[in-house]
Amino acid sequence: MDALLHQVLAGLATGGIYASVALALVMIYQATHLVNFAQGELAMFSTYIAWSLINAGMPYWGAFFLTVGFSFVLGVLIERVVIRPVENAPVLAVVVVFIALLVILNSVTGWIYTFTIKTFPSPFPNDLGFGKYMSPHEAGAIGVTLVVLLLLYAFFRFTPLGLAMRAAAQNPESSRLVGIRVGWMLALGWGLAAAIGSIAGMMVAPIVFLDPNMMGGVLLYAFAAALVGGIDSPGGAVFGGFLVGVLENVLGAFVIGNELKLAVALVLIIGVLVVKPSGFSGKVHVSRV
Amino acid sequence: MSRRDILGVVALLAGACVLPFVVSEYRTFQFTLVLVYAIALLGLNILTGYNGQISLGHGAFYAIGAYCAAILMDKYGVPYWATIPVAGAVCLVAGFLFGLPALRLEGLYLALATFALGVSLPQLLKYHHLEAWTGGVQGITITKPDAPAFITELGLALDQDQWLYFFTLAVAVVMFVLARNLLRGRIGRAMVAIRDNHIAAEAMGVDNAMVKSLTFGISAMYTGVAGALSAIAIQFVAPDSFNIFLSITFLVGIVIGGLASISGALYGALFIQFIPNVADEISKAAPWAIFGLFLIGFVYVMPAGVAGAIRMAMARLQRKRQNP
Numbered sequence: 308m309d310a311l312l313h314q315v316l317a318g319l320a321t322g323g324i325y326a327s328v329a330l331a332l333v334m335i336y337q338a339t340h341l342v343n344f345a346q347g348e349l350a351m352f353s354t355y356i357a358w359s360l361i362n363a364g365m366p367y368w369g370a371f372f373l374t375v376g377f378s379f380v381l382g383v384l385i386e387r388v389v390i391r392p393v394e395n396a397p398v399l400a401v402v403v404v405f406i407a408l409l410v411i412l413n414s415v416t417g418w419i420y421t422f423t424i425k426t427f428p429s430p431f432p433n434d435l436g437f438g439k440y441m442s443p444h445e446a447g448a449i450g451v452t453l454v455v456l457l458l459l460y461a462f463f464r465f466t467p468l469g470l471a472m473r474a475a476a477q478n479p480e481s482s483r484l485v486g487i488r489v490g491w492m493l494a495l496g497w498g499l500a501a502a503i504g505s506i507a508g509m510m511v512a513p514i515v516f517l518d519p520n521m522m523g524g525v526l527l528y529a530f531a532a533a534l535v536g537g538i539d540s541p542g543g544a545v546f547g548g549f550l551v552g553v554l555e556n557v558l559g560a561f562v563i564g565n566e567l568k569l570a571v572a573l574v575l576i577i578g579v580l581v582v583k584p585s586g587f588s589g590k591v592h593v594s595r596v
Numbered sequence: 597m598s599r600r601d602i603l604g605v606v607a608l609l610a611g612a613c614v615l616p617f618v619v620s621e622y623r624t625f626q627f628t629l630v631l632v633y634a635i636a637l638l639g640l641n642i643l644t645g646y647n648g649q650i651s652l653g654h655g656a657f658y659a660i661g662a663y664c665a666a667i668l669m670d671k672y673g674v675p676y677w678a679t680i681p682v683a684g685a686v687c688l689v690a691g692f693l694f695g696l697p698a699l700r701l702e703g704l705y706l707a708l709a710t711f712a713l714g715v716s717l718p719q720l721l722k723y724h725h726l727e728a729w730t731g732g733v734q735g736i737t738i739t740k741p742d743a744p745a746f747i748t749e750l751g752l753a754l755d756q757d758q759w760l761y762f763f764t765l766a767v768a769v770v771m772f773v774l775a776r777n778l779l780r781g782r783i784g785r786a787m788v789a790i791r792d793n794h795i796a797a798e799a800m801g802v803d804n805a806m807v808k809s810l811t812f813g814i815s816a817m818y819t820g821v822a823g824a825l826s827a828i829a830i831q832f833v834a835p836d837s838f839n840i841f842l843s844i845t846f847l848v849g850i851v852i853g854g855l856a857s858i859s860g861a862l863y864g865a866l867f868i869q870f871i872p873n874v875a876d877e878i879s880k881a882a883p884w885a886i887f888g889l890f891l892i893g894f895v896y897v898m899p900a901g902v903a904g905a906i907r908m909a910m911a912r913l914q915r916k917r918q919n920p
Contacts, residue, residue: 342704344652344711392896398703399650400895403851406652406844407895411888417881523840527715530708567723569716576712580705581697 313441314556320445321514321528322552323452327507328522328529329536329544330459331500336538338476338496339394341401345408346504347526349385351519352412353378353505354512355420358427367430371509375502382501386494417519427512448510455506456545459499472496524569528555531575537589546587551575612765616758624757625829626869631761631768632825633865637849638775638858639818644847645856646779647811648791650703653710655843656717657687657816659833661823663721666736666833667729676741676828680767683824684817691816695809714843721835735834738827764825771818776858778814787811788856819846841884848887851894854901863902 328346335343343349353374360370389408393400431447463469474482475492483489508522515521532551536543551572559568585591616624640654664683668674674682694713698706722733730736743752743759754762778784786807789797798804827833845868853864871890872883898905 340704342708344707389892396895398707399644399648399855400899402650402652402704402707403847403891403895406847407888407891409888410841410844410884410891414881414884414888418879418885422881523715527712530712534708564724567719569719573712573716577697577709580709581700584700584705 310560311557314560315553316441317445318553318556319549320441320448320552321511321556322532322549323449324507324511324525324548325528325532325552326545326548327452327455327503327510328525329532329548330456330541331503331507332529332533333536333538333541333544334496334500334503336533337541338472338493339390341405342530342533342538343500344402344405344526345412346500346529347522348409348412348416349378349382349501350504350508350525351522352416353381353501354427354508354517354521355416357505357509358420358425358512358517361428367428371430371506374505374509378505379498379502382498383494385501386497390497391490413519420519422519425517427509427517429513444513448514451506451510455503459503459541468495524572527569527572527576528552531572531579533586534576534579535586537586539590540586540588543586543588609769613762616761621755621757624761626873628757628761628764628829629826630862630865630869631764632822632829633846633849633868634861635768635771635825636819636822636846637853637861637864638771639815639820639822640846641850641853641855641857641861642775642779642787642818643811643815645850645854645860646784646791647787647808647815649698649808649812650707651710651815651843652707652840652847653713653717653843654815654819654846655838655840656710656713657691657819658823658826658842658846659717659721659838660690660816661687661820662827662833662838663730663736663823664820665824665827666738669738669828670736671729677763679828680821680824684821687820687823688813688817690820692809692813694816695812698812699805699808710843711840714840718835718839721838730835733835735832735837738831738833740831741828760829764829767821767825771821772858772861775818779858783807783810845887848891850901851891852901854903854905855899857901857903857907859906860901860903867902 328350331346331350332343335341335346356377357370357374360373361367365373385408389404390401393404429444429447431443463473471482471487472492472495474485475487475489476496479489482492507525511525512521515525528551529548532547533544534547535550536545536547538544554575555568555571558571559565563570579586615627619627636654636658639657640651643649643651643654661683664686665676665679668679668682669676698709701709721730723730724732740756741760741763742756743754747754747759779787786797786802789800789802790804790807794804849864849868850860851864852867853862854860867890868887871886875883875886894901900907
């Protein structure tokens with residue numbers, strides 16, 4: 308029983324990270340109806356920036372916030388420069404551009420920082436007193452995830468800018484008519500997604516260690532999480548993230564073994580897409596012939 | 597085919613036959629891989645270029661083909677040439693079966709599902725219950741085939757690399773001719789019709805579900821045959837060589853070579869085989885940065901790829917000749 312509880316709690320911790328990445332995916336999906344295959348590599352690149360800053364002697368939280376800011380700017384830049392020209396292109400072209408971004412970020416990071424695995428510090432103290440079930444970093448990661456979620460909720464619910472972004476995603480034409488600059492709202496969405504991703508990257512790096520391919524698995528789980536929850540529902544993505552995290556850990560520990568963990572994500576993704584494409588709480592998509 | 601096209605193909609084949617006698621052994625091996633990639637790219641192009649179904653996980657079928665050949669040769673002593681049709685048949689079935697759920701997925705979602713397949717593939721190949729066959733992380737080592745006796749009796753002294761090159765060339769020619777006939781016929785037109793407007797295609801009497809799953813199967817078969825050939829050429833299969841970047845390499849190949857074009861497969865194969873060699877001299881990570889930049893560049897500037905650019909240049913040339 309103890310072992311099960313431990314796995315569930317550890318699953319919640321990684322689940323929080325999946326939830327963040329899933330949330331980043333959902334944000335871009337809502338705004339543009341595209342799934343960003345480069346989301347994971349973007350987060351990985353940001354985490355390397357944080358690593359550089361910390362190694363240069365900056366205190367952890369200073370590096371943390373600077374990295375989040377940098378990621379935001381990077382996200383906005385990528386949307387403006389790379390994604391804009393293919394906004395109305397066929398799906399294949401967009402997918403190809405995303406994949407191109409993925410490999411460019413991956414190889415540039417490998418180029419700059421080499422492919423050797425690095426350790427990444429955790430900001431949380433070593434002992435919090437309940438170390439029996441959960442490491443302090445796992446508890447801290449859950450805490451950080453929840454804070455991010457709350458802030459995002461508040462931003463979208465209570466600020467005029469958040470309202471404008473929601474409007475731009477829901478109905479671009481009408482939003483433009485009332486004076487919202489839809490293009491910039493999309494760019495802001497990209498920036499926010501990149502910022503959330505960078506937080507997820509910095510939270511997951513102490514667990515999986517820092518290397519250019521570290522986000523491959525995380526991205527897959529985040530896809531699964533976003534789909535389970537419904538790809539156009541932020542709340543669903545968060546729920547899906549925690550669910551996938553727990554499932555992955557419990558199944559990996561007791562049922563199928565650690566070596567097939569990624570297959571859980573594969574089965575979930577294909578299963579959800581085939582059986583219930585709208586997920587738990589997504590809208591059912593009806594298209595007019 | 598116009599007379600000029602036939603002349604072009606004959607010249608290309610003649611060049612391909614002379615090639616292994618004028619370049620080094622290692623280059624011959626590289627050109628063998630170009631032919632292997634060309635078959636794989638043709639397979640992916642049938643699916644993505646002609647039928648519009650995006651696959652980011654075609655490395656999976658390449659892996660199945662490669663493992664088929666390796667297991668048959670290593671465990672059952674099957675001669676190398678006999679593994680090719682088996683690998684093709686296995687992949688045809690595997691592709692058809694994967695194509696059935698894929699029917700419900702359009703565009704982006706299919707890309708997502710196949711991407712998941714591509715990412716989780718190495719883990720599946722390492723699965724310890726399959727280790728007795730797949731050799732687990734270690735993979736399987738196989739021996740390179742010698743040129744058969746009748747070749748030496750003909751007075752041709754071919755070394756292993758040269759023989760393998762000609763063997764691959766023969767398979768490639770057969771596969772290309774088959775693909776051309778398939779794509780020009782009723783089924784090929786049905787594939788394109790589904791890509792361009794699946795509702796209209798359905799209304800015209802095209803069985804969407806059947807054609808789409810069949811296309812998936814055929815595409816997987818091509819890629820599987822290429823995988824089997826690659827296993828024989830490289831003499832080694834291991835899970836980590838079939839990671840997501842292999843699948844992405846194929847995507848790079850069809851985008852650069854030209855979507856929905858048979859000759860594009862050849863240009864794409866040359867690109868993915870030789871550009872990394874050049875780029876490697878800059879940095880170990882550089883090939884992928886360059887692949888990425890080329891991908892974006894081609895999507896923006898030359899969406900029809902090299903094949904499309906050549907077609908356009910030829911058309912312009914002809915127009916100039918007609919009204920100078």
